Amino acid sequence: MEKSQLAKEIYIASHLTGEFKLRSGKTSNEYFDKYLFESNPKLLQEIAEHLSKLIPIGTEVLAGLEKGGIPIATALSLKTGIPVVFVRKKAKEYGTCKLAEGIDIKDKVVCIVEDVVTTGGQIKLSAEDLKEYGAKVKDVLCVIDRQQSGSENLSNEGLLLLLHSLLTMTELKQSV
Structure with a gap:
């Protein structure tokens, strides 16, 4: 599937209108319900196909952020x-008390995977946490960049994270 067709399919499957409070605290009159495209196996497979081409060379571990980044990262790992x-x-407060479940990330080049980025707030927090556990984090992959300062916030706050997005809000809107 061409990227433009994928954008259209994601838009049709997940674009909602109304009044929505975003994680950032901002209010939006439109929302992309990530679970509507993440739960669709055909769309998830196509997303992984396209997003896999954006994974930075040298990436040793993909880090799917709770909750929406996990299916995307899993599909990318399979691909x-x-x-x-x-x-x-x-970090969970029982059992292994881990922040990152899976293989050891210490001294590994880790690429964060997220579904939708607005301001980058959770990415910033998670990147700082992963670095405390010894991960080398400098890149973030996302399916949709809402183009609301996420990329700028991640590069300006001392994290020096580079955001690689499959689609921007502009591209989604232009697809229909």
């Missing part, structure tokens, strides 16, 4: 053979 870890918003 590329790159191991995946599942990153919690905070």
Whole structure:
């Protein structure tokens, strides 16, 4: 499937209108319900196909952020053979007490995987956490960049993270 057709399919499957409060606290009159495209096996497979081409060379581990980044990272891992870890918003307080479930990330080049990026707030927090566990984090992959300062926030806050997006909000809107 061509990227333009994928954008159209994602838009049709997941674009909602109304009044929505975003994680950032901002209010939006439109929302992309990521679970509507992440739960569709055909779309998820196509997303992995296209997004896999954006994985930075040298990536050793894909880090899927709870909750929406996990299916995307899993699909990418299946497509590329790159191991995946599942990153919690905070380390669990029982059992292994891990923040990142899966293989060891210490001294590994880790690429964060997220579904939709607005301001990058959770990515920033998770990147700082992963670095505390010894990961080398400098890149982020996402399916949709809402183009609301996420990329700028990640590069300006001392993290020096580079955001690679499959689609921007502009591309999604132009697809229909």
